[in-house]
Amino acid sequence: MVNADEARALAEGNPLSFLRVSRAEIELPPGTDPYAEDVYQRAAQNFAALRQSTLVVEDAPSLYLYRLRMGGHEQTGVAACYSLDEYDRGVIRKHERTRRDKEDDRTRHMLAVGAQTGPVFLTYRARAEIDRFVAEATGAEPIIDFEASDAVRHTLWRMDSPACDALVEAAGRIPALYIADGHHRAASAARARTEMRERGAPGAPPGGGADFSAFLAVAFPHDQVRILPYNRVVRDLGGLPPDAFLEEVRRRFELEPGPAVPARRREFAMYTQGAWYTLRRSGRAVGGRASRDAADATAALDVSVLQDELLAPVLKIADVRTDPRIEFIGGARERLVDSGRAAAAFSLYPVDIDDLMAVSDAGAIMPPKSTWFEPKLRDGLLIHLI
Secondary structure, eight states, X not given: OOOHHHHHHHHTTOTTOTHHHHTGGGGSOTTOOTTSHHHHHHHHHHHHHHHHHTOXXXXXXXXXXXXXXXXXXXXXXXXXXXXXXXXXHTSEEOOSOOOHHHHHHHHHHHXXXXXXXXXXXXXEOOOHHHHHHXXXXXXXXXXXXXXXXXXXXXXXXXXXXXXXXXHHHHHTTOOOEEEEEOHHHHHHHHHHHHHHHXXXXXXXXXXXXXXXXXXXXXXXXXXXXXXXXXXXXXXXXXXXXXXXXXXXXXXXXXXXXXXXXXXXXXXXXXXXXXXXXXXXXXXXXXXXXXXXXXXXXXXXXXXXXXXXXXXXXXXXXXXXXXXXXXXXXXXXXXXXXXXXXXXXXXXXXXXXXXXXXXXXXXXXXXXXXXXXXXXXXXXXXXXXXX
């Protein structure tokens, strides 16, 4: 989550930085169009150079376990190649729409470098048999173990046969996988597969090897996944004076002074005019695991309630994807309001993983900017050649 200038600063003085592959525009003059053909050609050159100098190409198929540790939080997932056919059939389920321009970029990048260089973040309902495999394998010596500059520790173990075969068999009993983060990467892998087939490229060669019919991902059990809130900041009150705005809010919510963080679902924290308020929406939630109706599953989300009951009717923000009056942020909300850059800020209770799965199972789409997953997977630690 860095712009070109930040990426350039991070890679400065480090010829092995993988940002030179994933953000190759940093090696071209400032202001270069990140979608220019020169960028993809430079990414391919840099990737080829890293393969010659630094990267290890495994000589046998294997699975990996990838552990992320951030403060007191820890999660361990199965890193592997997952079926694009099952993604097409909805066995691997999604909850976000993708943007065509971002798909175009990632598809061109995959085809240029001949690899998927960043994993998709998947989740699944935890299963004891897979937990046992993970616990046993992570008792061995890892092949990669380091703490990054953002204090997130990344640890990887490689699994070989017969343990791999047993884990694959156990994973085959998982009824569904869910994309938590990386919808554009999965969609772009599917598009790259189609383009390669149209070019007449072979699929997986006999004996294994590069295969464009799968995509690189790490699947974490749902009880280890951490979802953080995606907060909202609005620049103005839609033409309303502050007192009139508060009155409109009171017509729709129970309103009282409160803390900066909501304590439970159906509560929102709002900051405006130098004070925090608690907004409470009465009524029973209609979503959750039991709901398989698309309308119910999405309407039950707090982000939907805030949008439908306040942002759209009161502040006249109808489309959060395109309206420049709203921003999404993960902290320091009141500072933006106090500085005059914004008129109000809203802190939301995090979406529950069961809600995400219910929306996905219903074939529905979550509202934009509903979830933020932390910690993030790193590009370049595991790469799938296509």
